Each structure stands twice: as C-alpha cells, then as structure tokens.
Amino acid sequence: MNKIITSFHTLLLLIIFFSLIFSIFSMPKLKVSKNESIKINFYEMSELSKPSRKIVSNKKVTSIKKNKDSKDSKDSKDSKDSYTNSNNLSDLLNNSFLKKDIKNEISKIRLTKERKNIIKFSSIIQNKISSIWIKPNSLSETLSAKVLIRLAPSGEILDFELEEPSSNKSFNESILTAMSKIFFFEEIAGADRKVFETNFRNFKLVFKSSGEIR
Amino acid sequence: MKRFFLILILIISNNIFSILEIEIIKGSDNLSKIAFVPFAVNEGLELSQGENLAKLIESNMLLFGEFENLDKAEMLAFPSLEEDFFYRDWKIQGVDFSVIGKINSVNILGNLNISYTLFNINRRIKVLEGEIIGSENNIDGIAKIISNRIYEKITGLKGIFDTKLAYVINSDSDTYQMCISDIDGKNERILFTSKSPIMSPDWSPDRKKIAYVSFENGIAEIFIQDLKTGERDSIQALGMTNSAPVWSPNGKSLALVVSFSGNPDIFLYSIASKSLSRLTNHYAIDTEPSWSPDSKKIIFTSDRSGSPQLYEINTSSKRQKRLTRDGTYNARGRYFPDGKSIFFVHGNNGNFQIATKKLSSRFIQTLTSTSLDESPTISPNGNVIIYATKKGSKGYLGGITLNGKSRFSLPVKNGSVREPAWSPLVNK
Missing domain, CATH: 3.40.50.10070 (TolB, N-terminal domain)
Structure with missing residues (x-):
C-alpha cells in the first residue's frame, strides 16, 4: 500500500514539475513594433496552444465524399447496405467534424480578436507613456525598471508603484514623473470586459534604456 | 504532503501573476x-x-x-x-x-x-x-x-555652469589669441597673443594651468601657462617639434607628441623630473594623445593602416589596440568621463563630423550635421560636446547634447574661434 502511495506521489510530483516548467517557458513575446514587445499572459497562451483540426477534418470529409462518389458510379445492389451504412457513418463523422470545426473557428476568431485588442490597447498605452516620458540625459548604462499599474474599467489609473526600480536614481525619478503626468487611459474604457479583466486590470510597464549614447 | 501543496501554490501563483508587460523604450522629444x-x-x-x-x-x-x-x-x-x-x-x-x-x-x-x-x-x-x-x-x-x-x-548630473572654456581666436590673418572664458562666454580673458599660430590648449586637472602649442619661435613648442600669475614655461628642446600636450588625470605628467627626425610618436613627460619616456615607436604618424579617466590607457590617432584611425595603448604594458575601422578618417579621439565610450572626428565623403562609439561596440554614431567639425571637447559631466566648425571661412563653436535633443552655437566672437577645451570641475 505504501509503495502505491509513494509511486502515486512521485507521479504527481513529476506532473506538477513538468507543468511548472511548461508554464514558465510558455510566455512568448509578441512583437508589436520593431523595438517594442508585449508579453502575452498564460491564459491566452493556453487557449492558443489548443490544436486546430480544421485541415485534418477537411481531408477526411473529402475522402469520404470520394468514397461515396465511387460507390455511386458502380451502383452495386449488394453494396447498397454497406453504402447506407457508410453514408450514415460519413454523415455522422461529417457532423461531428463540422461541429468541431465551427467551434474551433469561433474560438480562433475570438482569440484573434482578443489578441488584436490587447495589441491595440497596449500600443495606445505605449504611445501615451512614450509621449510624456522625458528620459534623463546621458544614460550610458543599460537600465530597466518595472511599474505596476492598477486600472479601473473606465481607464482611470487607480494607483501605480515602482515595483522594480533601476540602479539609476534619475531614471527612476523620470519614470515617477512621467507616471504622475497621466491619470487616465480613456481608450481602455472601450475594451471588452474580459480583455480588460485578464490583461489591463493589473499590468506592468517596463521602462528600458538601451545604454546607447543617443 | 506539504511539498505538494507548496508546489501547487507555486504553479497557481505563477499562472495568476503572469501579467501583461508593456515595454517603453522610446522617450519624448519634449524638454x-x-x-x-x-x-x-x-x-x-x-x-x-x-x-x-x-x-x-x-x-x-x-x-x-x-x-x-x-x-x-x-x-x-x-x-x-x-x-x-x-x-x-x-x-x-x-x-x-x-x-x-x-x-x-x-x-x-x-x-x-x-x-x-x-x-x-x-x-x-x-x-x-x-x-x-x-x-x-x-x-x-x-x-x-x-x-x-x-x-x-x-x-542627476553634475552642474557645469561654473566651468570654463579655453579656445584660440584668430582675429585677423596674423593674430592669434589664447583665451579663456566662463562657459557662458562671460569674463573672457586673453592669456597670450602671438603673430604665429597657437594650438591644442588643455587644462590642468586643478584648473590652475593651461598647456598649449605655440609657433612663436618658428617651431612647434609646448608652453605651460599659470593662470594666476600669467607666467609661461616652455617644455624645452625635446625634439624637432613638440605638440598636442594633454595633462594626465593626476596632473603629474603630460602625454605629448615629439618628433625626432621627422617621425612623430607619443611620449610621456614627467613635469616634476622633466623626463621623457616613449610610448609608441612606429614609422607612421602617431599623434593627438588623450588619457583615459583611470590613467591606464591613452587614445591616439595613427595612419599606420594607411588612413587616420584611432588606437589605444596601455601605459604600463604598452599593448596597443585599434579602436576604429569604419571609414577612412577617424581622428582626435577623446574618452567620455566614464571611460566606456569615445568621441572623435569622423570623416566621410569630405564631411567631417563629430561621432561617438562605445568601446564595447563596433558601431559609430554621428552626432553633428555640419560638415567641417573639428576639435571636440566634452563637458566634465559627459553630457555636452562643444566643437569647432565653420560657416563660410569663419570658425565658430557649436555644441550638442549627447541625447541629440539640443544643438546650439556659442556667442560669436570677433574672429574665427578654434580649438575649444572644456575645463574640469572646480572641486576635482
């Protein structure tokens, strides 16, 4: 009994371990523009990673139709029953595949729309912040600082926090000054509720300086 | 069992806190x-x-x-x-x-x-x-x-409003003046006037002296002038010609160019012992030395590759390294105050512009848009470069901030202004 429990624990541990590894490495960066990127959250990634069976199912539908045509041309009486059977089977298969196709298509459209919305609103935020952030002069080092922002569905900034400051005081100050200039991301008010809740209720701005002289 | 819960919590928290991150790289051009x-x-x-x-x-x-x-x-x-x-x-x-x-x-x-x-x-x-x-x-x-x-x-940068600028004014064809002024152009003072060219001024780190080259005796000769007393000392008869003096960061020696039998090389000159020690020994022209902020290296221009390029030499090991490869003209190199980058004159298709380069990168960035720029000098806080340039036949001093947001020119003088040298900070 003890052995069974131990092996069960080991199995569970392995599953958890691989799940952890998968979840850590499943955070791809989606390029928005040449130098700027947005991280897509895990929720969206797991939805996107579901395989689409559209192509496979189409092939199967086509092959079943071909079978049906060939059997029609031969017009064999003996094969009538089998034809009826296969016809029923193909209809059944057809229906089940089509349903899955439609479901997948709907899910895909919904996700594409969601993705587009995330990119759209992220770009708006990016441009707004870039237009008010006055970078300190002469930053010769590579710097990065993260600001955690909490938004209301109206787009109002409820609060922000310099969660991970950089090592450069002026760089941090410039970020806080920029963040103090902005109170609203009005456009967010137009976001779909689910997109807002899963992506923009809490999000982070990662301010970066490449350390280039200019 | 506790372990499982801990790992489960980790997985759940990882998924919960995978939060959207938006990168902000570009800043505003506003001031x-x-x-x-x-x-x-x-x-x-x-x-x-x-x-x-x-x-x-x-x-x-x-x-x-x-x-x-x-x-x-x-x-x-x-x-x-x-x-x-x-x-x-x-x-x-x-x-x-x-x-x-x-x-x-x-x-x-x-x-x-x-x-x-x-x-x-x-x-x-x-x-x-x-x-x-x-x-x-x-x-x-x-x-x-x-x-x-x-x-x-x-x-977050040191203020530089109490720094000074040294420069040479060529008021007519045969009058040269070695001048210093406040950085805003006020309180100009003429240190020395000559009928022969004056070149390459450089401030001592304590801001009390200036070294420069004068042709008053018919050859290139280095002088050190005390700003308080006005006294001038010549670094005498080192070779056929002496030029391009630059103070070491501790003020105890000068890096300079000495030409014995017509071949200029880089030397170190100890001010206390008045002794000379050779740094480079090459049949090509080695000139325009400048110290790294930590005194360990000297950047210089050499045409040993067939065109003027920048090199640096370690002052102890004498090991040399080529710093520039892009283009056929890269000269008058200087280190940034942090020692991580250099700025210099970059020539391209007959245009001579001020450029910068990180020592860790092979790419150069051109800063200026004028075409006859020379003698760049940097503010002690590493944020502004002033350089000599020309409008028609008249030379004036232009400036640019390192982020490229601001370009300016210094007040016009009565004559052509050349060879600017920015003083160190007072408390250095």
Missing part, C-alpha cells in the same frame, strides 16, 4: 519646462535684484538648450515661500519644475542670504531646498551655484 519665479527681496533691497537673480539662474539653465522656460508674463503667481506655492497654478501651464526664492540682507557689508526651493509639479513634491550666503558683488557666482544644484537635482 522639461521650468518656471523661474522672480525672487522676493527683503526690505532695503531692490526688487530688481530678485528679478536679476532669477534671470541669471534661468539663463544658466537654458544655456545648452536642455530645458524650456515659462515666460514671466505667463506666470499666474509669484510665490516666494512654500506656504504660498500652489501646484495647480503651474500644472495648468504645463510646467514640470518651479524655482522660487528669497533674498535677505545679512549685514551692511553687502552679504546676502539667499534661500531657494525647487518643486516637481507633476509629482507635487518639494525636491530641493537650500540657502546660500554670498557677496552682493558676486551675484553671478551665486546664481551659478544655485543653477548647479538645481541642474543636479533635475538631471
């Missing part, structure tokens, strides 16, 4: 707007004194085009004390910072006690508060000290 409110004055002082002090601070801060100001006519209030200061009055004017202050007379000797405060309007916080006591006759110097403190608070 910070500062309101310099006329300083209030105590009884017995002229109102114009307060106005004058605020104007002096304003003109210092605007000198390199790094900020914009709010006109006095547009100000809604003229507070001088913190309790009279309302952020909304400045926020609606788009102001980022406000400077207010007050002048109090201390004694009949004309000493003034000046208090000043800097506010960050967007963050609604007081970021700087200070007091300074100084003579009424030195209001310009007081303004520079206050400007430096404000500049440092806003940018």
Whole structure:
C-alpha cells in the first residue's frame, strides 16, 4: 500500500514539475513594433496552444465524399447496405467534424480578436507613456525598471508603484514623473470586459534604456 | 504532503501573476519646462535684484538648450515661500519644475542670504531646498551655484555652469589669441597673443594651468601657462617639434607628441623630473594623445593602416589596440568621463563630423550635421560636446547634447574661434 502511495506521489510530483516548467517557458513575446514587445499572459497562451483540426477534418470529409462518389458510379445492389451504412457513418463523422470545426473557428476568431485588442490597447498605452516620458540625459548604462499599474474599467489609473526600480536614481525619478503626468487611459474604457479583466486590470510597464549614447 | 501543496501554490501563483508587460523604450522629444519665479527681496533691497537673480539662474539653465522656460508674463503667481506655492497654478501651464526664492540682507557689508526651493509639479513634491550666503558683488557666482544644484537635482548630473572654456581666436590673418572664458562666454580673458599660430590648449586637472602649442619661435613648442600669475614655461628642446600636450588625470605628467627626425610618436613627460619616456615607436604618424579617466590607457590617432584611425595603448604594458575601422578618417579621439565610450572626428565623403562609439561596440554614431567639425571637447559631466566648425571661412563653436535633443552655437566672437577645451570641475 505504501509503495502505491509513494509511486502515486512521485507521479504527481513529476506532473506538477513538468507543468511548472511548461508554464514558465510558455510566455512568448509578441512583437508589436520593431523595438517594442508585449508579453502575452498564460491564459491566452493556453487557449492558443489548443490544436486546430480544421485541415485534418477537411481531408477526411473529402475522402469520404470520394468514397461515396465511387460507390455511386458502380451502383452495386449488394453494396447498397454497406453504402447506407457508410453514408450514415460519413454523415455522422461529417457532423461531428463540422461541429468541431465551427467551434474551433469561433474560438480562433475570438482569440484573434482578443489578441488584436490587447495589441491595440497596449500600443495606445505605449504611445501615451512614450509621449510624456522625458528620459534623463546621458544614460550610458543599460537600465530597466518595472511599474505596476492598477486600472479601473473606465481607464482611470487607480494607483501605480515602482515595483522594480533601476540602479539609476534619475531614471527612476523620470519614470515617477512621467507616471504622475497621466491619470487616465480613456481608450481602455472601450475594451471588452474580459480583455480588460485578464490583461489591463493589473499590468506592468517596463521602462528600458538601451545604454546607447543617443 | 506539504511539498505538494507548496508546489501547487507555486504553479497557481505563477499562472495568476503572469501579467501583461508593456515595454517603453522610446522617450519624448519634449524638454522639461521650468518656471523661474522672480525672487522676493527683503526690505532695503531692490526688487530688481530678485528679478536679476532669477534671470541669471534661468539663463544658466537654458544655456545648452536642455530645458524650456515659462515666460514671466505667463506666470499666474509669484510665490516666494512654500506656504504660498500652489501646484495647480503651474500644472495648468504645463510646467514640470518651479524655482522660487528669497533674498535677505545679512549685514551692511553687502552679504546676502539667499534661500531657494525647487518643486516637481507633476509629482507635487518639494525636491530641493537650500540657502546660500554670498557677496552682493558676486551675484553671478551665486546664481551659478544655485543653477548647479538645481541642474543636479533635475538631471542627476553634475552642474557645469561654473566651468570654463579655453579656445584660440584668430582675429585677423596674423593674430592669434589664447583665451579663456566662463562657459557662458562671460569674463573672457586673453592669456597670450602671438603673430604665429597657437594650438591644442588643455587644462590642468586643478584648473590652475593651461598647456598649449605655440609657433612663436618658428617651431612647434609646448608652453605651460599659470593662470594666476600669467607666467609661461616652455617644455624645452625635446625634439624637432613638440605638440598636442594633454595633462594626465593626476596632473603629474603630460602625454605629448615629439618628433625626432621627422617621425612623430607619443611620449610621456614627467613635469616634476622633466623626463621623457616613449610610448609608441612606429614609422607612421602617431599623434593627438588623450588619457583615459583611470590613467591606464591613452587614445591616439595613427595612419599606420594607411588612413587616420584611432588606437589605444596601455601605459604600463604598452599593448596597443585599434579602436576604429569604419571609414577612412577617424581622428582626435577623446574618452567620455566614464571611460566606456569615445568621441572623435569622423570623416566621410569630405564631411567631417563629430561621432561617438562605445568601446564595447563596433558601431559609430554621428552626432553633428555640419560638415567641417573639428576639435571636440566634452563637458566634465559627459553630457555636452562643444566643437569647432565653420560657416563660410569663419570658425565658430557649436555644441550638442549627447541625447541629440539640443544643438546650439556659442556667442560669436570677433574672429574665427578654434580649438575649444572644456575645463574640469572646480572641486576635482
């Protein structure tokens, strides 16, 4: 009994371990523009990673139709029953595949729309912040600082926090000054509720300086 | 069992906290707007004194085009004390910072006690508060000290308003003047006038002396001039010609170019022992040396590859390294104060522009857009480069901030201005 429990624990541990590894490495960066990127959250990634069976199912539908045509041309009486059977089977298969196709298509459209919305609103935020952030002069080092922002569905900034400051005081100050200039991301008010809740209720701005002289 | 829960919590938290991250790399091209409110004055002082002090601070801060100001006519209030200061009055004017202050007379000797405060309007916080006591006759110097403190608070960089510039003026075809002035062009002083060319001025690290090359005796000769006494000492008869002197960061030696039998090489000259030691020995021309901030390396120009390129040499091991490869002309190299980058004159298709390069990168960046730029010199805080350039046949000094946001030219002099050299900071 003890052995069974131990092996069960080991199995569970392995599953958890691989799940952890998968979840850590499943955070791809989606390029928005040449130098700027947005991280897509895990929720969206797991939805996107579901395989689409559209192509496979189409092939199967086509092959079943071909079978049906060939059997029609031969017009064999003996094969009538089998034809009826296969016809029923193909209809059944057809229906089940089509349903899955439609479901997948709907899910895909919904996700594409969601993705587009995330990119759209992220770009708006990016441009707004870039237009008010006055970078300190002469930053010769590579710097990065993260600001955690909490938004209301109206787009109002409820609060922000310099969660991970950089090592450069002026760089941090410039970020806080920029963040103090902005109170609203009005456009967010137009976001779909689910997109807002899963992506923009809490999000982070990662301010970066490449350390280039200019 | 505890382990499983811990791992489960980790997985769940990882998924919960996978939060959208938006990268911000590009900043705004706008400049910070500062309101310099006329300083209030105590009884017995002229109102114009307060106005004058605020104007002096304003003109210092605007000198390199790094900020914009709010006109006095547009100000809604003229507070001088913190309790009279309302952020909304400045926020609606788009102001980022406000400077207010007050002048109090201390004694009949004309000493003034000046208090000043800097506010960050967007963050609604007081970021700087200070007091300074100084003579009424030195209001310009007081303004520079206050400007430096404000500049440092806003940018995080050392203020450079009390630095100086050395340069050569060629007022007519055969008159050359070795001059120094405040960085804003005020208090110009002629150190030496000659009918023969003067070149390559360089400040000693303590700002008390200047080394330069003069052709007054028919050959290139290096002189060291004491700024207080005006005395000039020649570094005598080292070779056929001596040129391009540059002080070491500790002020104890000069890197210079000496030509024995017509082949210029880089040497070190000890000021105390008056002895010379060779650094490079190449049949090509090695010239224009300059020290790294840590004194360990010297950058120089050499045509050993067939065209002028920049090299650096380790002063102890004498190991040499080529620094530039792009283009057929890269000369007059200097290190940034942090020692991580260099700036130099980059020639391309007959255009000579000021360029920079990180030592860790192979790419160069051109800073200027004029075409005959030479002799770049950098501010001690590493933020501004001043260089000599030409409009027609007349030379003038141009400047650029390293972020490229601001370009400016220094006040026009009576004659062509060349060979600028920025002084170190006072307290260095």
